[in-house]
Amino acid sequence: xxxxxxxxxxxxxxxxxxxxxxxxxxxxxxxxxxxxxxxxxxxxxxxxxxxxxxxxxxxxxxxxxxxxxxxxxxxxxxxxxxxxxxxxxxxxxxxxxxxxxxxxxxxxxxxxxxxxxxxxxxxxxxxxxxxxxxxxxxxxxxxxxxxxxxxxxxxxxxxxxxxxxxxxxxxxxxxxxxxxxxxxxxxxxxxxxxxxxxxxxxxxxxxxxxxxxxxxxxxxxxxxxxxxxxxxxxxxxxxxxxxxxxxxxxxxxxxxxxxxxxxxxxxxxxxxxxxxxxxxxxxxxxxxxxxxxx
Numbered sequence: 631x632x633x634x635x636x637x638x639x640x641x642x643x644x645x646x647x648x649x650x651x652x653x654x655x656x657x658x659x660x661x662x663x664x665x666x667x668x669x670x671x672x673x674x675x676x677x678x679x680x681x682x683x684x685x686x687x688x689x690x691x692x693x694x695x696x697x698x699x700x701x702x703x704x705x706x707x708x709x710x711x712x713x714x715x716x717x718x719x720x721x722x723x724x725x726x727x728x729x730x731x732x733x734x735x736x737x738x739x740x741x742x743x744x745x746x747x748x749x750x751x752x753x754x755x756x757x758x759x760x761x762x763x764x765x766x767x768x769x770x771x772x773x774x775x776x777x778x779x780x781x782x783x784x785x786x787x788x789x790x791x792x793x794x795x796x797x798x799x800x801x802x803x804x805x806x807x808x809x810x811x812x813x814x815x816x817x818x819x820x821x822x823x824x825x826x827x828x829x830x831x832x833x834x835x836x837x838x839x840x841x842x843x844x845x846x847x848x849x850x851x852x853x854x855x856x857x858x859x860x861x862x863x864x865x866x867x868x869x870x871x872x873x874x875x876x877x878x879x880x881x882x883x884x885x886x887x888x889x890x891x892x893x894x895x896x897x898x899x900x901x902x903x904x905x906x907x908x909x910x911x912x913x914x915x916x917x918x919x920x921x922x923x924x
Contacts, residue, residue, distance in 0.1 A: 631744055635917045636668040636736040638721045638910065639728040639767065640793065640873045640880055643834025645817035647777075654779050655808055658819050658834075660786055661767045661774050664793060664910030668721050668729055670696070670736045672744055675712030680704070683716035686723075695734040695761055702757050703741050711745050722906070724801025726874030728768070734761045735768030739922035751923065755781070764874075771916035777819075790912045792888050795873075795880040796855060796895065798848035799904025802876040810841045832869055832882075842876035848902050852879045855900040859891050880910075 641659045648656040671683070680700045682691060691697050696715045703709065715737060721729035738754050741747065749757075751769060758765030763780040775786040807813070814837045843850040849872060856870035856879055863883075870881040883891050888909060894900075895907050 631672040631740055634670040634672065634736050634740050636670055636721075636729070636732040637663040637768075637913050637916065638666040638732065639663050639764065640910075641726075641836065642788075642832065643820075643871070644836045644838060644874065645819065645834060646813065646815050646837045647817050647819055649815055650779075655815065656778065657776065657780050658817070659776050659780065660788075661764075661776055661780075661783075662788060663768075663773070663913035663916065665913050666721055666727070666795070666908055666910045668733050668736075669718040670733060670740065671714075671716035671718075672737070672740045673714040673716070674744055675714060677712055678704075678710050679712040681712075681714045683714050686717070686719070695730045696737045698761055699734040699737040699758075699765075700741060702760060703738065703745070703747065706753075706757055707745075707747050707749070709745050709747060713741060713744070722797035722799075722878055722908075725797050725878035726802070726872065726876045727795070727878050728764050728874070731762045731764035732768050734758065735765050736918065738765075738769060739916075739918045742922050743924065754922075768916060771919035773912075773914060787914070788912065790914070791882045792885050792912075793880050793910045794856070794859075794883050794888065794891050794895065795878055795908040795910060796852040796901065797906050797908060798846070798852045798877045798879075798902060799906065800846055800848050800877055802842050802846050802849070804875040806845065807838050807841050807875045810845075812844075813837065813841050832866075836872050838875050839872040842872060846877055848905065849877050849879065851902050852877075852905060855895055856881050858900065859894050862894060863887050863891055 645658040755766040774783040
């Protein structure tokens with residue numbers, strides 16, 4: 631199996647609504663996939679071994695989410711087959727747009743078919759939760775309103791949108807953001823009925839954004855660039871925001887303004903060294919949403 635898509639995600643808002651006794655934070659968010667995607671190759675092996683064809687620099691196999699996903703499937707099912715995993719990275723690493731989680735989910739979905747496991751979506755999501763809180767969303771496979779630690783999901787259809795993203799080229803430590811004493815941990819949830827009808831998604835905010843900006847100045851610089859573009863092109867000023875725990879920032883842009891906004895951002899020295907501009911389109915359903923369960 632070659633070229634399986636692993637789409638990025640955006641958090642259209644992200645509220646921290648509490649904290650569990652075990653230290654995990656309770657969240658409220660809307661996850662949406664976009665067509666900026668990594669690509670995963672899965673090559674069947676009959677010797678039971680699980681390997682990486684092109685391992686990511688500096689990441690040991692035991693920490694590679696794609697390898698861990700395959701090993702968890704073996705642990706759960708007892709499958710005697712193996713796989714070689716290849717990965718073509720296009721999603722910014724450590725950017726808060728779910729690249730590693732999406733890669734892991736695509737491995738789970740792909741191996742469910744390649745190994746003829748016949749697992750249900752719920753079973754794969756439970757396995758995915760052991761890899762990270764964002765993985766169940768990609769297995770769920772559609773725009774979702776999420777609560778809990780991000781694993782309690784309800785379908786939340788949204789109108790199609792185009793986005794401009796800026797990846798500052800730096801990573802932010804998610805544990806450090808959540809551990810910060812200045813983090814807001816008691817946001818009031820939005821009205822779910824309005825959310826599920828496709829409204830209010832940009833009325834919220836990202837509670838992690840102020841902390842991440844203080845920890846990494848390049849995030850604030852990227853948001854400033856987006857806000858300048860919003861003023862220039864008469865886009866609502868509250869729309870630029872950060873995804874996840876950072877560092878990627880984004881805003882929705884009308885289709886007919888997309889090219890001009892990108893050109894504006896890439897000119898005039900607005901971007902810091904190492905920063906890059908990306909564009910994305912809403913993906914309403916994961917490309918493997920039905921295929922993985924045949």
